[in-house]
Amino acid sequence: MDKISEQVRGKIQALIAQLENASRVCLYPHENMDGDALGSCVALCKRLRQEGKTAWIVIDEPVPDNLLLLDQGYCTDDRNLALTADTAMLIDCGEPSRIGSRAELFLTTPGKLCIDHHSTSRDCCDINWIDPAAAATGQMIYLLLKEMGTEPDPEIGNALFAAITTDTGNFQYSNTQKISHEIVADLYDWGILPNQVSMEIYESNRPERILIESRALSTLKLLFDGRVAMAYVSQRMFQETGAAESETERVIVKMRSLKGIDIAVFLKEKKKGSISISFRSKSDRVNVARIASAVGGGGHTKAAGATLKDMDLSEAWQRVQEAIADELGRAD
């Protein structure tokens, strides 16, 4: 493995020094925790407990079903545990606003540390190790644990594997690095069970999810000479399938897999009557942030969103199509 830089080693050493003096540590993953946020927290939490410290992951939402295998007694929503901590750590996020209602607990803790890989994060703690080049926060935790002299441990290894594989899109996203593979290769010597972890994370679908995905994708339309894929999901479909609104999150990913399209757009009719819209661009020629902002939303060049209020699905569909027409006229 490539040597880590002096700067990174400096950050790690400062974090270790601070943690050596800590005795009650609370870890804060970001809201809507994912595999990287929770896996990173679990790996660090177990290591801190191995050192005899009191360590907890503070949450205020249920651990998602498909990540439950990671939480072998590390997560708590007990505010008293959080209030008596001497050290609080933001993990996989870099600002208190990313931890929602837990921010006050975090802010009242005397010592504050941050380990994160999001480029939007700013220094907000006593020590901030933020590395936007890291494919996953789990990779940073691995480097920290190695420097702490952590012995190979299958549970820590599985948590780190979960973190890395989910945030790299199973090693397919463009953020994946040489070191992502080097770390996972090393974790094989820790006794990890990648296939079991992966089955839990990815093969725990409810039938309702598969049915709502089918219903949504059956509305697929290719427009603008095949450059634009659009689809929608209605409240009626949710009622008929019994699916939760969150269970359509992968529809846009599937739409994005269409050959030859420039953009994918997915409209979701929410309970309260508004229409939430996800935009994805597959092409450098089309900036979906501009389309989103034309209908009152925003985001990044390749991924953006908007919420349209006081209109039904067909009006929203029409409105979005007009905004796309404007952007494609500009792009050509």
Add this chain to the structure above:
Amino acid sequence: MDKISEQVRGKIQALIAQLENASRVCLYPHENMDGDALGSCVALCKRLRQEGKTAWIVIDEPVPDNLLLLDQGYCTDDRNLALTADTAMLIDCGEPSRIGSRAELFLTTPGKLCIDHHSTSRDCCDINWIDPAAAATGQMIYLLLKEMGTEPDPEIGNALFAAITTDTGNFQYSNTQKISHEIVADLYDWGILPNQVSMEIYESNRPERILIESRALSTLKLLFDGRVAMAYVSQRMFQETGAAESETERVIVKMRSLKGIDIAVFLKEKKKGSISISFRSKSDRVNVARIASAVGGGGHTKAAGATLKDMDLSEAWQRVQEAIADELGRAD
């Protein structure tokens, strides 16, 4: 990377010696070529050409759309090129029956070599390097190319990445090894573009595929107290969506991802009127080979198939349900 064993080194050296004496080499991937078969062939073919040899990949079917990026002028269906070869190699397969109608071309070539990782392969060539522990034939080709002194080359690297990532299910299947990650980590120094390769392989779906998948998955039924997932696709659905019969291949994979099921069963009405059935088991308790053989098919414990003739979808569905009832009665 762990040192390769003396036995493996012996095989590699024998292959290199034979290839040094070759001047016209033809490579044969298995029928229904996949990323590992074609990627392995492309990597080796380019290396042989770098050595000044005439080298071709002999095929008799079109290269699948999503793998076209790998074939930069390596594949041919010209029988004369095959007939004038002095050396023929089975790649990612280990018996002439796996190359269909090309078997006669292969068998008439004087020198025959084999590199494969399928456990069912038997020695059928002058030199046979068969390693069922290897997650992908591409990993074996990598070791061979390293031993041949191949310089880092992005095109060869991308072909090997395609081979390894597809046959390991993006590093999630239980066949994935430490060395799979070590090899890919090394390929990063060859200038590979994993995300571009992956986008081509996985994000080249036709809309017809997404529509037929939706139609098929919308028939999903959970039976036997949620232990069995069943779904079907009819000729009418193919006609209405314009999809090809091969475009439902991933339906059973999606069904298998259901939480809590023991088996998934997918029925496909074929053009000629027969019903082909795929069985997958997620559980060690249920052997789908027994269910398949009860309806005239066969296969492995976890993956099996059958074809029912002279009956319609609803009769076949009924017949399969009865066979499942028998097997579940036995399993409990």
